[in-house]
Amino acid sequence: MVIAAAYALGLAGLALAAMWLAVRITPLQPVSAAGQTVRVGAAPLERSLSGPGQLDLFGQTIPTNPHFDGPIRPRLELTRIKEDAEVARLLRSGDHERLTLDVGRKLASGWVRYGAWETAVAAGLALLPLAAWTGLRRMPPRRTILIVAGGLALVTAVNAAGFYLLASNTPQALRDVRSLQDLVGDSPLAPVPRAEGPPLGDVRAVALGDSTAAGSGNGPLPAPSDLDRACQRSADSYPQALARANDWNVLNLACSGATVRDGVLGVQILGEQVAPPQIAQAQRATEASVVMVSVGVNDVRWSDLVQVCAISPSCDDRFSTAFFQDRLARFALDYRRLLRILATLPQHPAVVVNEYYDPFGPDVSCLREEGFTRQKAEVLRSRLAALNAVLRQGAETAGFTAVKPDFEGHRLCSAQPYVQGPADRAPLHPTAAGALAIALADQQALLTNANRASVWPSFSH
Known part of the structure; x- marks a missing residue:
């Protein structure tokens, strides 16, 4: 009983350590939204239970306008700002509702994909110490497979459940984003006023x-x-x-x-x-x-x-x-x-x-x-x-x-x-x-x- 409890406690600690490291090293997932290429992932873990996410814009770290529950919050990195052909077509056709719905849906999809990758990375990080421990104990192959497989299953389950619980409202909060301006608290661009005067066709x-x-x-x-x-x-x-x-x-x-x-x-x-x-x-x-x-x-x-x-x-x-x-x-x-x-x-x-x-x-x-x-x-x-x-x-x-x-x-x-x-x-x-x-x-x-x-x-x- 004591050995089993120690084993379970060790696996729980391994799961938390793997989760902490996986959040730091899992690559951000790219999505295309509203003419922008955005990479979605997790910001460094915070001690507070709610707060803003992190937006990386031209090398500057800016808090997001939306707040998220839990210590795991999204990190969004803008990497391209040109309008693509699909966005230009939607704007010309006036189908703004579809465009705004796509923003939040794609960001949420990128977050879910990042969560899956983070879980896989955490499992990979847990595999190494489990394999090393069974190898040092010189366990028989059958028992080694059972322990490693059981440990990976437990670590994966703990990580997946922990990632979900610590960031439970993030997918919905991202779905509520209707434009990338929502993320930074910036209003949509006002049209540039036309200057008075004739065209200056000779200006190079x-x-x-x-x-x-x-x-x-x-x-x-x-x-x-x-x-x-x-x-x-x-x-x-x-x-x-x-x-x-x-x-x-x-x-x-x-x-x-x-x-x-x-x-x-x-x-x-x-x-x-x-x-x-x-x-x-x-x-x-x-x-x-x-x-x-x-x-x-x-x-x-x-x-x-x-x-x-x-x-x-x-x-x-x-x-x-x-x-x-x-x-x-x-x-x-x-x-x-x-x-x-x-x-x-x-x-x-x-x-x-x-x-x-x-x-x-x-x-x-x-x-x-x-x-x-x-x-x-x-x-x-x-x-x-x-x-x-x-x-x-x-x-x-x-x-x-x-x-x-x-x-x-x-x-x-x-x-x-x-x-x-x-x-x-x-x-x-x-x-x-x-x-x-x-x-x-x-x-x-x-x-x-x-x-x-x-x-x-x-x-x-």
């Missing part, structure tokens, strides 16, 4: 984004409008450098202070000036074959983070780290919306997303009076790398091109910096030479992609 390329693309701090445009001045657009911006190199007519809509929400997708208030949504203006360029995008730093409040870092004893305190992570997660959602809109532009342009250059070199001595040290610069560099990772992963997921300008040897405190210093008009922004370096990186990316696909136009002069 369009630039969207913030002060990096506007060229803040560099030479002014020859005949700037009031909005050009308010947005700090420069003749030495990288879009203008590309225009000169390729004899293009470039529409530079970038504006200092712009975020995805306020500037690119929505209006931007600039004192007495109101900048219309950049994406709406871009749609007037009906023949544009290139769209260049520079977004992100204003969305994560990069300027505030740099200023706080300068006056603080250190930059990696928990408060500023949590603030940055929260802003980055919000930006990932807004960035996803922007990518979806860019993918539906009727002219199907080549989209280039510019990552941000690293302004800090190994020597930060010229920034000592501003309060910067090598340690502080390293923290800021790591946060910039996290932002760039979101930009890169999002662009690649959408089928666009991500470009990382290389300022190596020309960062702050170097002999010929590509970055404006503390005493310049727009600190940390690219100089005219830095803007040219960004333009060259974009030009090379466009040429490389043009050589890969004959449907792309030639980007040489």
Whole structure:
């Protein structure tokens, strides 16, 4: 009796250990829902009895809007954001009910399939110690088979029942999802307002984004409008450098202070000036074959983070780290919306997303009076790398091109910096030479992609 109880207790412990490990290593199961490819699995086990699941979006972990009962909760990873042919047909036919029902049903189906795989993996994990134990005891083959088979049956039953009980409402909660926006708490995309004015058929390329693309701090445009001045657009911006190199007519809509929400997708208030949504203006360029995008730093409040870092004893305190992570997660959602809109532009342009250059070199001595040290610069560099990772992963997921300008040897405190210093008009922004370096990186990316696909136009002069 004691031996049997010990054996049963050991099997129960083995089942729980196998279940814990299986949840961690079982691969997520892919499903196609609402034009998205989603991988469904389980998030790391939690101690609480209810809470949100986990959504992985462009390298950022975001709590799901729905809450789930039990410590085993779903983990959903968005891996593709293009509409497929079936979704496009359903949208054109107006069969929205079928589309929304498919989302929850497919997610629930993926979860059930993941549960089956998790049970199989747990059984496999239990098989190894059972086989090793019977082998060490030198048991006869018949008894070995009975013990191993009985143990596997018990472990499988305990795991299956445990997985069901610890995540009992998950399938139904996933079936209740009517759109992927339900998962992230984001409302469906509002239609982009149409900009007033005739089509701009002679525009070859369009630039969207913030002060990096506007060229803040560099030479002014020859005949700037009031909005050009308010947005700090420069003749030495990288879009203008590309225009000169390729004899293009470039529409530079970038504006200092712009975020995805306020500037690119929505209006931007600039004192007495109101900048219309950049994406709406871009749609007037009906023949544009290139769209260049520079977004992100204003969305994560990069300027505030740099200023706080300068006056603080250190930059990696928990408060500023949590603030940055929260802003980055919000930006990932807004960035996803922007990518979806860019993918539906009727002219199907080549989209280039510019990552941000690293302004800090190994020597930060010229920034000592501003309060910067090598340690502080390293923290800021790591946060910039996290932002760039979101930009890169999002662009690649959408089928666009991500470009990382290389300022190596020309960062702050170097002999010929590509970055404006503390005493310049727009600190940390690219100089005219830095803007040219960004333009060259974009030009090379466009040429490389043009050589890969004959449907792309030639980007040489």
